[in-house]
Amino acid sequence: MAKKILITDPTLRDGNHAVRHQLSRDAFIAYCKAAEAARVPIVEVGHGNGLGASSMLVGECSLTDEDILKISREHLHESRMSIHVIPGFCTIKRDLTRAVELGVDVFRIGTHCTEADISDRHINFVRQAGKEAWGILMMSHMATPAVLLEEAKKMESYGAEAIVIMDSAGAYLPDDVTERIGTLADGLAIPVGFHGHNNLGMAVINSVAAVNAGATIIDGSIRGFGAGAGNTQLEVLVAVFERLGFETGIDLYKILDAADIAEKTFNPVAPSISPLSIVSGLAGVFSGFAKPVARAAADYGVDARDIFFGLGKRNAVAGQESLIIEVARDLAEKKAAAAKG
């Protein structure tokens, strides 16, 4: 019997990163219709950083959360609607309560891979409201398989009904995925999933590795639409899974049509793997750092790539932008010392 895989499609959420959260009403409508036609089981929508994240600091959405959820709900019937929820950005009282009212089906509650405990109340709230709650572990390459399992178990104990690990920096090779997903699939009673990024050209094969190691949930984004080097390209994923005999329930021709619609409507140029994306993947550093790193490189006269590797050595995570200056200053000092001989 064919192995069944549940595909979650974050095109209208992770893809928002690629356009500074400016996806238009027309884009939401066009893509929800296309995904629904292709029988994509779950469509994730919202600001790149999820519900309640629109702000001066991380970027303001052109649409409110309320608008996005209403527009998407109107065009998703068979497909379930999911949102990304980061405690800290997303409050329970203001945001989650309203999201429940607006008909969100699946709440994907994400934390840094070693901070699962801040997801406790959010997961609880969603379950109490009778909705589906998943736990998402971001930047998962920064934790060992054993630590990931511990963190995932916390989320499971709070009521999470699935765990998805994200390769936020696109740092994994297939063996890394096999090891981590294998550990989670063995140690958890709930389904396990994988969300890839393509910095090292591995997003699709990493997803295959995840399934072979026991994952049953895979994220894929049309045309790879997403930040930096992009996410796992959904239509390629569907083709490869079909070839391997994994059943996604998604119609191949219709998902190829969805790619054409995305190209015409909101994604004229597909993401590609830039030199800095590669460095970001190798260093295991969030590619969202690219812009401040480039600025610091110019200010201090050092190589942006050295800054990335320096950040990787210091295990920098999102929010630690101040580390960029610190690393750049160190590199500039070393360079000056070397020049003096």
Next chain:
Amino acid sequence: MAKKILITDPTLRDGNHAVRHQLSRDAFIAYCKAAEAARVPIVEVGHGNGLGASSMLVGECSLTDEDILKISREHLHESRMSIHVIPGFCTIKRDLTRAVELGVDVFRIGTHCTEADISDRHINFVRQAGKEAWGILMMSHMATPAVLLEEAKKMESYGAEAIVIMDSAGAYLPDDVTERIGTLADGLAIPVGFHGHNNLGMAVINSVAAVNAGATIIDGSIRGFGAGAGNTQLEVLVAVFERLGFETGIDLYKILDAADIAEKTFNPVAPSISPLSIVSGLAGVFSGFAKPVARAAADYGVDARDIFFGLGKRNAVAGQESLIIEVARDLAEKKAAAAKG
């Protein structure tokens, strides 16, 4: 000890397909310099279909073979220069003789995967001239591992000093590569190589699979520059090989610089995986058919993707464009019959 991999870079040859063979003198100069600086061991140059192929039929080059070889030779010092040679396009008397005089180091002599015997005289000539001759088996997914080995052995017996199999349709998944390269590496006394295309997002991991199965030569093209979904992206390959402890001798930062130079000079938009590329990979059909297939689809009112799958079933190879019409007509007839009930 680190495993040593010999990288051949067909950017200035396979990439020519992506720009209808219009790569300019400036592009050749800029990229030869960049590749040389990055210590790329072998740089392949020329018309997309190789020496002597420029013609009305397959596309006219903006530069003559003579120009290309002279310009490239002038800017390649440590890096060796290679050319792609298809007997039929490339004659011994006119083309190969002159290529030897102009200082080509490596002659990569390619045939369809089941027609190695037409490479006999070309390989012989190159060896007699004291130059290096490799045998290239194109569209290699169309032969079983055993047949590929037979064909490769013929080339070896003619004097080929290496065998490279090409995944011309981007049809392989890693296990396919493992099986074929493993068979060749076991059965041949000469080095074995792999040339990937990215139709199913597998080019980099297929190259890794090739090395793990015994290949020591891998082709990679900057920014994946090549026909359709593109070739194996060279700078990603170098990064991943470095991470895996395979030694390419290529400088990572300098090859990343080369990608920036390519972007600015001749490749503003990197190749991406289009819906038709995916179908081409799944069907195992040369993606160069895309345009005539689109035309036939319009003429006969049928789906281009159905034509591709139809061509795949008939094992269509380049040059058999007439099959496209045949398949399109069949599909149209079936459609008409179905409409009648």
